[in-house]
Amino acid sequence: MTGSLTAARAMAAAAARLRAAGVADPARDARLLLAHAARIDAARVTLIAPEELSPEIAERYEQLVSLRAIRVPVSHLTGEREFYGRRFKISGEVLDPRPETETLIEAALSEPFARVLDLGVGSGCILVTLLAERAQATGLGVDISEAACLQASANAVLHGVAERAEIRRSDWLSDVAGRFDLIVSNPPYIALDEMAGLDEEVRRHEPELALTDGGDGLGAYRRIADGVMRHLAPGGRLLVEIGPTQVAAVIALFAQAGLVDIGIVQDLDGRDRVIRARRG
Structure with a gap:
C-alpha cells in the first residue's frame, strides 16, 4: 500500500491479504481498519473510496493490516468494540465482547430491575449496557482484575452511567455486600483441557483469566451458586452465560443452591447460551 493508492484499492489489497492469512471476515476487517487509520467513522469509508490515501494514513493502515494478518484482534487494534449498539473501549486486559452475550442482555431487560450486580465485570459491557438501558437502575460490577475494573470504570464514564455504577475489585462474591434483584455474569467457562483447541486469535490475545x-x-x-442466595432479593433473578456443554451441570448447581424457575435461553443461532434462575 502506498500513498498513490485510492482507498478502494488499498482496501481490496488489504482484504486479499487478510483472506490469505485466514481471517474470517477480511472485507469487514479491512474496512474497519481503514476507518481507524483515517480516523473516520466506518460508515464513511465508502465516501473516501475514490480518494487517494495520504502517506500518513497509508502507513498507519499498513501497520494495522500487518498486525491483523498475524491475528491480533480488530478490537485490540482499534481499541474499541461495538456491543448492543454502543462502542466500548477494549484492551488486551479484558474479554472482547461477543455478539452472543447480547442474549444475556435481552433476557435481563425482559423484566424490570432496580439494582444489578455483574460478577466478572470485565470491560463493563454488560453492566454499562443494562444501566444505560434502564435509566433508574443502579449497579455494582466486580472483578478480580484491577485492570478490568479500570476498563469498566472508563466505559461507565464514556456512556454516562458512572454515577449509578460502582466498580470494585472482588474475587466473585467475596467482597460484595447487600442484595440485588438482578445478578448477571459471563464467567470464564472454558475447561483447561479445552484451551489448546481454541482459535489462535482467542488463545493468544484474550486474557486467560477471563477464559x-x-x-x-x-x-x-460453583462460586456463584455457593453465595448467590445471600445476595439475591426475594424474587430476584440470576442470569449466567454458559459454554455449549454445561447446561445440565449448571442447572444442577443452581437447583442444589435452592434457586427455582431454572431455564435455558437460546441465542439467535439456536444454541443454549444463558441459564436463568430465580430466588423464590
Whole structure:
C-alpha cells in the first residue's frame, strides 16, 4: 500500500491479504481498519473510496493490516468494540465482547430491575449496557482484575452511567455486600483441557483469566451458586452465560443452591447460551 493508492484499492489489497492469512471476515476487517487509520467513522469509508490515501494514513493502515494478518484482534487494534449498539473501549486486559452475550442482555431487560450486580465485570459491557438501558437502575460490577475494573470504570464514564455504577475489585462474591434483584455474569467457562483447541486469535490475545478457571470450567458457577442466595432479593433473578456443554451441570448447581424457575435461553443461532434462575 502506498500513498498513490485510492482507498478502494488499498482496501481490496488489504482484504486479499487478510483472506490469505485466514481471517474470517477480511472485507469487514479491512474496512474497519481503514476507518481507524483515517480516523473516520466506518460508515464513511465508502465516501473516501475514490480518494487517494495520504502517506500518513497509508502507513498507519499498513501497520494495522500487518498486525491483523498475524491475528491480533480488530478490537485490540482499534481499541474499541461495538456491543448492543454502543462502542466500548477494549484492551488486551479484558474479554472482547461477543455478539452472543447480547442474549444475556435481552433476557435481563425482559423484566424490570432496580439494582444489578455483574460478577466478572470485565470491560463493563454488560453492566454499562443494562444501566444505560434502564435509566433508574443502579449497579455494582466486580472483578478480580484491577485492570478490568479500570476498563469498566472508563466505559461507565464514556456512556454516562458512572454515577449509578460502582466498580470494585472482588474475587466473585467475596467482597460484595447487600442484595440485588438482578445478578448477571459471563464467567470464564472454558475447561483447561479445552484451551489448546481454541482459535489462535482467542488463545493468544484474550486474557486467560477471563477464559478459563484453570479446571473443569465450572469453578465460577460453583462460586456463584455457593453465595448467590445471600445476595439475591426475594424474587430476584440470576442470569449466567454458559459454554455449549454445561447446561445440565449448571442447572444442577443452581437447583442444589435452592434457586427455582431454572431455564435455558437460546441465542439467535439456536444454541443454549444463558441459564436463568430465580430466588423464590
